[in-house]
Amino acid sequence: METATSDEQIVERALSGDAEAFGEIVHRWERRIFALAYGMLGREEDARDATQETFLAAFRNLRGFRGDAKVSSWLHRIAVNQCITRQRRAKVRGETALEDETEADGASFSVPAHESPAHAAESRQTTDVVRRAVQSLPTELRQVIVMKEFEELTFQQIAEALDLPLSTVKSRLYTALRQLRMRLEKQHGAEVA
Amino acid sequence: MKEKETWKQRMTEINDEPHCARAEDLVSYLYGEADEAASESFLAHTRHCASCRMELAAFGNVRASIGEWRGQALGVPAQAAVPASNALIAQPNSNAPARARSALAALREFFALSPAWMRAATAALGLVFCALVALAVAHYLEQPKIVTVEKSVQAQASEPDLAPMTEERLKAQSLNAPPKPEAAQPDVAIKTTADADKLEALPKANPGFKRSAARQSNLASNRKPRLSISPQESKEIARDLRLTIASNDEDDLPRLSDLMDESN
Numbered sequence: 266m267e268t269a270t271s272d273e274q275i276v277e278r279a280l281s282g283d284a285e286a287f288g289e290i291v292h293r294w295e296r297r298i299f300a301l302a303y304g305m306l307g308r309e310e311d312a313r314d315a316t317q318e319t320f321l322a323a324f325r326n327l328r329g330f331r332g333d334a335k336v337s338s339w340l341h342r343i344a345v346n347q348c349i350t351r352q353r354r355a356k357v358r359g360e361t362a363l364e365d366e367t368e369a370d371g372a373s374f375s376v377p378a379h380e381s382p383a384h385a386a387e388s389r390q391t392t393d394v395v396r397r398a399v400q401s402l403p404t405e406l407r408q409v410i411v412m413k414e415f416e417e418l419t420f421q422q423i424a425e426a427l428d429l430p431l432s433t434v435k436s437r438l439y440t441a442l443r444q445l446r447m448r449l450e451k452q453h454g455a456e457v458a
Numbered sequence: 459m460k461e462k463e464t465w466k467q468r469m470t471e472i473n474d475e476p477h478c479a480r481a482e483d484l485v486s487y488l489y490g491e492a493d494e495a496a497s498e499s500f501l502a503h504t505r506h507c508a509s510c511r512m513e514l515a516a517f518g519n520v521r522a523s524i525g526e527w528r529g530q531a532l533g534v535p536a537q538a539a540v541p542a543s544n545a546l547i548a549q550p551n552s553n554a555p556a557r558a559r560s561a562l563a564a565l566r567e568f569f570a571l572s573p574a575w576m577r578a579a580t581a582a583l584g585l586v587f588c589a590l591v592a593l594a595v596a597h598y599l600e601q602p603k604i605v606t607v608e609k610s611v612q613a614q615a616s617e618p619d620l621a622p623m624t625e626e627r628l629k630a631q632s633l634n635a636p637p638k639p640e641a642a643q644p645d646v647a648i649k650t651t652a653d654a655d656k657l658e659a660l661p662k663a664n665p666g667f668k669r670s671a672a673r674q675s676n677l678a679s680n681r682k683p684r685l686s687i688s689p690q691e692s693k694e695i696a697r698d699l700r701l702t703i704a705s706n707d708e709d710d711l712p713r714l715s716d717l718m719d720e721s722n
Contacts, residue, residue, distance in 0.1 A: 300532055392527040413489065414524045420491055435482040442517045449523060
């Protein structure tokens, strides 16, 4: 993110005791981190919690921030870890997040005023299929597709955030797209049949 | 059980294996992160690689679907789901907006994808278009001269037309102005008539003056209705005045017949 004051400078201010500096970081990145969490978890409520936990974890570990990485990469890494931890906890508790979230999330979607109810319902159904398909991807594939599609990060930024080689990011993205294609086509075929 | 999972994993791996060695290039191109040379190279490859061509179109549709979900969930429209070139290959139901690319890059992609006859036809059309533009520019540059001539002609033609307007204004002024003494009116009439006579005489002396003199006389004749006495009347008055003066002079001067009588 090109800004007048860099994220690194703001973090330095926060480390030197400026109480409001970290608030600026939150203000800058909360929307993107929420988008990432939403893509990863698929539920608005979970995404909001994960976003909050991400910034809390970042604030707690502020002194551990190494200047050799970008603040954005550091935040993304924390966010991805938070999402993975949340999903593991949900699995342990036996929550079937993917099954019970459909209605709740569907209701929260913003439908344009000019859209007819039938079209809105159809559109919601389509996006629900996509969401399920993304959620069913393995974590390592889901995180790259979400970072690319929801946050529009470059391959290089994803590689930095996940500490992966560039070619691995590309091959994971390719695999994620192939799996999504298959799942969507299968779903579409089932709907038609 | 374990065998079944291993088999399933193996099948997934087989499915995930790229059909073509240029899978990474495909992903770079799909997300607009390939440089110009790499884009051109990949596009050239898609012309004879059906697998890449189909995957490019299919992945474009997947991206469009994710973009729709993202737009609905976050209220943020998907920025770029499918590159412009993919739209050419993509299925018709793909309604994803095209990624903003430079016009030059789009043109190159178009030429790379289109057959030779289409390239030739496009080039010919381009030449015809350039010729038309050149003609239009030439025509536009010539036009101001015509406009000037028209304007000057219009200006010349409109000058006599100004006379009625001038007359109306003078009329209004005369209505607003305090009434002049009646005695002054004949003098004005005489003067105006005399000027008109002078103007009538001028064309005979100077043929080049014809137009302006005629215009002046026209103006003079246009002024005439403003006067309360017609030129004929004013001439008569003038004649009467001269007669009066002449008769007075005659009274003062001795007559020739009287002088002859006296000498006789």
